[in-house]
Amino acid sequence: MNSTSAPEPAQPTERIPAAERREQILAAASRVFGERGYSGATTDQVARVAGISQPYVVRMFGTKENLFLEVLARALDRLVTSFRQIIQEPREAGPAATELLASRLGAAYVDLIEDRGILLSLMQAFISGHNPVIGAKARAGFLEIYRMLRDEAGFPPDTIREFLADGMLFNTLLAIRLPDIFHEDPAAAELMRCTFRGKLDVVLDATAAESTDADAAPAPPAAGHVDAAKDDK
Amino acid sequence: MNSTSAPEPAQPTERIPAAERREQILAAASRVFGERGYSGATTDQVARVAGISQPYVVRMFGTKENLFLEVLARALDRLVTSFRQIIQEPREAGPAATELLASRLGAAYVDLIEDRGILLSLMQAFISGHNPVIGAKARAGFLEIYRMLRDEAGFPPDTIREFLADGMLFNTLLAIRLPDIFHEDPAAAELMRCTFRGKLDVVLDATAAESTDADAAPAPPAAGHVDAAKDDK
DNA sequence: GTCTATATAGGGATAGAC
């Protein structure tokens, strides 16, 4: 309380290579943007989750919009990479081949969006059609997936439509956190069973381990405790 | 420039009953929240679209969150009402009855979300699972629809799933403004045709008439012009 | 590579006049 001065230099953050720090920030930003939305998230929250100072975040990415764009690109990239890899795996021919591939891709998709950062960054982008920059990226990304399914996976249009529709339902159910009330509401359980089928357990498991803590203290050194615990609104 | 004083009382807005004004504000808020998101929207933008002053908006709804909640409730209400009405219409029995009803409900849904305010208010709510108040409303609303389809429409689980999945795909394609590039991108056209089918024309038509103008001048009296035209970022 | 300090703007909400 009355120490002569020394404004607590806040743990002199470890000095690590920029590239690595970049990754940390992107990971943190993905989670924070996911929880609070593009406008709702603050660079300060991102900084806290990443364990560094707010100005450093801005320093590294120039602007908040820029940061979001990188987060979005990263999410799309993971999605595309994951899909392409599965498509290129050797697969048996036969009538059920398409169906089997679709189900593999679906499973991979669920695994991906288990990461709320990825899920919600994508959804954030979807509802930003109004924003010229973000909106354009969202459209381009969506169509890239469409073309991949058509040209690389060889899906017929209706299969693509069904696949995408299922994906959007996955998105929504996870976004509204239906798994949270799986045990309280029978209707929720029914809908989830019928939607996620074999993947139900994965979805339910992931429900436990989470919480972003964009508020509260800085993160990195497993410090004892800090005063903080500011807003949460 | 050098008028003695008189800070331009800004058209002395017409004095109308509170209930009516309420509706105006809700309509305006629906559009603004839809375009900018919950956090991205400002009460001032809502006020401008409604043609009144910012403090009055706050006055009437207490807080911004409250205003959003009312917008959301209004959207859900319209949805529920519209569906219920269709379900209760007399319908022929027979094997194709379920399918026919589903297609009618689907068409009604597209009509509803043609209103970007409604569409995006719903989607905003979906991605606010994190917010205890809004998130809870979103879950409750979604499950209400589910139960209605199950208990009132008598749909089997898989039909419900497909129906909801299609709906979520509608949402997404409209949210990212795919109709905007219908003529520029063949893949976009393909996907939209196959998704919206008979409703394609409706979706494409509505694409023209829009733009919120939350920025720029006040609205109501067809005034000559005003300076304004502020941000737009 | 990372921080502290701070300029500066924006936005929600309140007070009180008309």
Next chain:
DNA sequence: GTCTATCCCTATATAGAC
């Protein structure tokens, strides 16, 4: 019923030290 004025907090971004 509606506005003007305005308080005050929050958030992005910049400057510059270490």
